[in-house]
Amino acid sequence: MPVLEMRGITKRFGALVANDQITFDIEAGEVHALLGENGAGKSTLMKILYGLYQPDEGEIHVQGQRVSLKSPADAIAQGIGFVSQHFALIPTFTVTENVILGHEKQPILQHAAMRRQVVETAEKLRFNIDPDAIVGHLSVGQQQRVEILKALYRGCRVLILDEPTAVLTPQDTEKLFSILVELQRQGLSVVIITHKLNEVFTISQRVTVLRLGKVVGREQTANTSQTELSQMMVGRQTIPVTRNTDHHSQNEIKLNVQNLTMADRSGAPRLRGLSLNVRAQEIVGVAGVAGNGQSELVSILTGMAQPQSGSAQVSGNVMPFGNPGALSQLKVARIPEDRLKGVIGDLSVADNLMLEQVGQFTRAGHLNRKQIREYAERLIRDFHIKAAPDDPARTLSGGNIQKIILARSLAQNPEVVIAAQPTRGLDIGATEYVHQKLLEQKQRGAAVLLISEDLDEILVLSDRVLVIFEGMIVGEFAANDADIDVLGALMTGASSEKVKTHA
């Protein structure tokens, strides 16, 4: 009998079905990998199991008994532990204090006894931790171990880890896996949420693959292959192939990016010597599973972040990093990943349309309101924005907000377009509109860099497809001979050797 079973779990957020009739179970002493792309519904499912969300339909059984998990306290009482990507630790408290916090057994704290218990638990798992260390001084890997101790201290029998390796160095990952093996030997069960195939094979006995909120496969890990899993995860594409074949591989390079490296705050590398180029009249798509350095690449190319090393040129001119203002001078149009960071909701549509080029509408510091209004009216007409110039931007729909961003940047006849997740969250009509506009820019002669998690979008629009994995470009294809299976394999790191089938 499985220690834990979820039957027919459905969870809706408005119109979105995050989990659709999901069945999931965990055996005693197994490591079960929950695999899927971002947005596949993995985290939602586990948050239901931890009592953070209530399912709309379905049942949860623990040791054969039906349970109702209304809050994390209920889940903890049922022996379920959860280590989120964002640790719930108090940085100024010691390890011991963090472990016992919220689970003190009596009103007066018996510090020595608690310390001993923390040390004993850690020793059972064969790792050392100073029970008196201040948590804020620990490395990310050590903090994660404190989280695991916390779950064990609360008597957990099933430990859920949400993308535990996303924040870890390779050494810490290895250490984490050895702890998981130890837990397993002591009869505990582990659910590990991941989108990295190699981890599935390193640590798990069973794997469940989610795609778009549904279970698309469940296998004994030993009986499956990386290719099979990546196909399940990315899904077989059945898109009408209307790919553009007039590929201008001889055109001048308009955007040239060389050897970008960047580490996040904890020092973990996010970009490792990434290089790419985009030619005039070309759309280059960067495909990849979320979290492989796309956000960092976009931040750098839109002027919002500085790489540790590397360089970029726009039409032969050096692109200054961390200076968004200079980019519009260089005629770089930018469509940000998060469109709400591209517009100021409390300002009017007209103000948002002109702010990036505010200098053009200013005489001696004074704004030319008439010119601003005329410009706004023209862009609203040309880009079919459903709004009046004076409407606050926040009252617009996502599609119309995206149109403001497109109108503002594309009306400047850019040389280079950086489009990050340009259709995320948009309906079909708005999506097609955005695609149309990007294709128009290409026809005009602009170089378009499209960074998207939507593989269909990349395949439809791009002349050339690059695959990003762990902060590097690991594959390059001409769009008309991109093989979806190979792409999927590269995106999930199934094979790290560089595949180059570019004609």
Place this chain on the structure above:
Amino acid sequence: MLKLRIERGSAPVWFRAIIPVIAVLITFILVSALVIVAGASPLSAFFELLINPLTKTTARADILMMATPILLTGIAVTVAFAAGYYNIGAEGQLYAGGIAAAWVGTQLQTESSVLMIPLMLIAGFIAGMLWALLPAILKVRLQVDEVVTTLLLNSVMLFLVSALLNGPWRDPVSGWPQSPTILAAAQFPVLIPRSRVHLGAIVAVIVALVIWWVMSRTRFGIEVRAVGKNRDAARFLGIPVGNRILMAALISGGIAGLAGVSEVGGIHYYMTSTLSSNFGYIGVIVATLGALTVPGAILSALFLALVNRGAISASRELDVPVYLGDVIQAALLLVGLATLLLNRYRIRRIR
């Protein structure tokens, strides 16, 4: 049955317009309880508070006089808050301006008001800016919370003023802890005969108009507002975010400094440690109730001056404590902040 649901989203425009009215009504309902405890009828109290002062010429003039400093501090706070910089230090910046005005007004040997008064205003503005500089730099360079630094510097300033007035500046004639009286040329002309409405009122209105123009009609103003509303997006659009916050903080300090100049030059004619009756803090109320707009600040400065003036006559006529005015102000701020949240919701009927 009629079912209602509260949703996040902008409230309808007509509703946003009546939010301040709702705030005032709720405040008066709350305050009624206190008035009854004090042994007076709420209706006659509100008549004394809100209506009676408007019927008398002297009281009307007093309202203008009382509105002058809080309009200046209100505008100062408006500028800073618009940039997302929460300057709670207008009180200290006001005193900085007062010190500068008293210094110029006693030291500059001239009989020309045309020379003297502008110099006092300039000195006061600069002094306010300087007192605002440190927290602003800490904020922009090191992300130090400006609420804490600006607030604490107010106390520092009070002690500094006290040290100054008990030490080097002690009035040699009276021996009181106040500066020597400023020269005649430094004393602001009175605008309305037999009243204390002085040139500072005109200065305040001019400052309000200039700031209104800057915030709504200039590149600088729209950039400041953009930074205040969405810092990330402002940076994305190429606006120098740190510089705009710094400038807004300094302008805010300068304007608060002008309030100090106005009180020294128009009311007291010397520097004193009781120059301000919390005008810096009332500025926060003025700016908040004015929804961080200049016309709003003008209206709420006048309204608060009316309530304060009314509290004086109410206490005289009805024997209720004069602190009633302060209570109303404080309650109005809290209720005002709470009702501003209504802006973010709308009520829908479910069918």
